[in-house]
Amino acid sequence: MSYHVVDIDSIAPHPDHESDRRTLQGVLDLEHVGVSLYTAAPGEQVPQRYHYHDTQEELFYVIAGRMSVETPDGEYHVGENELFLAEPGAPHRAFNADDAAEPLRVLAIGAPVVADGHAYPDDDR
Numbered sequence: 001m002s003y004h005v006v007d008i009d010s011i012a013p014h015p016d017h018e019s020d021r022r023t024l025q026g027v028l029d030l031e032h033v034g035v036s037l038y039t040a041a042p043g044e045q046v047p048q049r050y051h052y053h054d055t056q057e058e059l060f061y062v063i064a065g066r067m068s069v070e071t072p073d074g075e076y077h078v079g080e081n082e083l084f085l086a087e088p089g090a091p092h093r094a095f096n097a098d099d100a101a102e103p104l105r106v107l108a109i110g111a112p113v114v115a116d117g118h119a120y121p122d123d124d125r
Helices: none
Strands: 020-023 034-040 051-053 057-064 067-071 074-078 083-086 093-095 104-111 117-119
Touching (some): 057 067, 067 083
Antiparallel strands (some): 051 117, 057 083, 067 074, 067 093
């Protein structure tokens, strides 16, 4: 058996993200699920681009703020203590709105851990 307690502030932010992304699967030796904590200032994106996954389910739990999610079906707004799930094949772009009053803090969980993300063809960002 193994247990872990992790100080999120001890994890370096991912260098290639617009928002502050702290990736946890390496720190926790996770093999089957990806976990990241995002803190996005107003106007910043969470997953970097409008995208979809072939097989990965992606769940976003809003800890603080209000997350906007662009989809082909329209825009969703997800408040504190709410979840948003993007099923495989479902294009989405999560972000903190330009006019947001506060930073957005989101726990993102994806499973299985596979590199199957694709830019959505209509994305010009």
